[in-house]
Amino acid sequence: MIKHFKAVFSEHELRKRAYESGFCKRLSKFSPLMFFDNLLYDAISDTSRSCNQMAIETQSRYGVDITKQGIDHRFSEGAQKYIHSLIGEVLRRQVNQSLDIGWLKSFNRVIVKDSSKFDLNARVKNKLPGFGGSASEAGVCLQYEFDIKSGYVNDLNITPANSSDSKNALSTIDTISKGDLTIRDLGYFVTEYFEKIFEKGAFFLSRLNTSVSVYKKNQNGELKELNFGVLYQNMIKQNIKTLDMDVFIHRDKKLPVRLIIEPVSEEVYNQRMRKIGSYNKRKGIN
Numbered sequence: 001m002i003k004h005f006k007a008v009f010s011e012h013e014l015r016k017r018a019y020e021s022g023f024c025k026r027l028s029k030f031s032p033l034m035f036f037d038n039l040l041y042d043a044i045s046d047t048s049r050s051c052n053q054m055a056i057e058t059q060s061r062y063g064v065d066i067t068k069q070g071i072d073h074r075f076s077e078g079a080q081k082y083i084h085s086l087i088g089e090v091l092r093r094q095v096n097q098s099l100d101i102g103w104l105k106s107f108n109r110v111i112v113k114d115s116s117k118f119d120l121n122a123r124v125k126n127k128l129p130g131f132g133g134s135a136s137e138a139g140v141c142l143q144y145e146f147d148i149k150s151g152y153v154n155d156l157n158i159t160p161a162n163s164s165d166s167k168n169a170l171s172t173i174d175t176i177s178k179g180d181l182t183i184r185d186l187g188y189f190v191t192e193y194f195e196k197i198f199e200k201g202a203f204f205l206s207r208l209n210t211s212v213s214v215y216k217k218n219q220n221g222e223l224k225e226l227n228f229g230v231l232y233q234n235m236i237k238q239n240i241k242t243l244d245m246d247v248f249i250h251r252d253k254k255l256p257v258r259l260i261i262e263p264v265s266e267e268v269y270n271q272r273m274r275k276i277g278s279y280n281k282r283k284g285i286n
Contacts, residue, residue: 008090017085022078029064032082035074037061039083048121088153091146104149107203108179111154113145113188115168117161130161143168169193176202191250198255208249214259215248223248235263 009017011033018024018032038054049057051068058064058071104110119136120128130139139161145154155172165187173193176182178201189209197204208214215223226247235243243261248254264272280286 008093009086014086017089018082021082021085023074023076023082024078030058030066030070030074034058034062034064035079036083036086038071084156088156091144091156092151092153107149107181108177109147109181110149111145111147111176111180111182113143113155113172113182113184115141115143115165115187117141119161128160132162136161143171145172166190170196173197176200178202181205191253191255194249194255194257195253208259212249213251215251215254216245217248223251223254225251231261232263235261 011031014032014036015024024032038049038057051071054071055066055068058066117139119130120138120140122137125138128138128140130136141159141161141163143155143157143159143165145156146152147154154175157168157171159168165185166189169184169188169190170193173196176197180200180202181204182197182202183205186207186209189206189212191212194204194206214226214228216226218224231243234240241262243259245259245261246256247259248256
């Protein structure tokens with residue numbers, strides 16, 4: 001473990017980041033490198049070690065004496081910022097070239113956000129509750145947002161697994177600037193987020209949530225709800241592969257968006273219907 005991080009970070013850089021994050025405030029024999037080595041060991045182990053076991057291992061491996069209280073004291077807010085800083089840098093280095101090509105040049109930044117959830121030991125359910133029921137009692141969600149043009153990590157945050165992406169949608173809205181493009185999946189579909197993006201002079205790209213009403217102005221300038229069933233039949237009849245139109249979502253808020261529509265293949269249609277049918281069956285929906 002420690003050899004891998006030495007290949008990514010020098011010990012000087014690890015110490016520098018430790019002081020910048022507030023994790024280290026004075027020189028100590030128990031270095032940031034040793035702390036991270038302990039964490040990485042736990043991450044790949046089937047069982048977690050106690051602070052006392054970590055102290056014994058530190059003495060055995062490095063010849064450094066530290067008490068279990070000393071180990072426990074290291075798990076602070078500064079440690080959390082320190083770990084975020086290191087992980088963010090590792091992720092940034094994985095994007096090894098600029099992607100400022102093609103249509104990307106039209107935007108200042110192209111920011112992608114997604115999340116990943118996984119189960120944890122039930123012992124931490126009070127701090128990181130899971131979904132319960134047949135799912136795990138404890139779990140964590142990693143929220144990750146980065147600019148694909150530069151590789152810069154815009155956000156790396158840890159939340160409980162039962163915290164939805166929609167609740168997290170607005171968490172980084174203050175970092176968005178004019179000319180940015182944000183790309184997210186349906187889990188982050190929140191009208192308020194799109195409104196704020198619009199107000200900032202930025203752009204967003206998202207699939208359309210099927211529960212959202214879509215309106216188009218008729219010849220009299222009145223808003224009329226789009227009938228997707230009729231629209232689909234017309235596209236098939238006239239062999240139209242793609243439609244591109246200016247519409248509004250939500251009658252009251254009248255948020256203007258550009259809507260691009262393409263009929264999917266029969267295979268994709270059947271796959272989606274099976275997925276919806278399975279979900280409805282679980283939820284008792286007809």
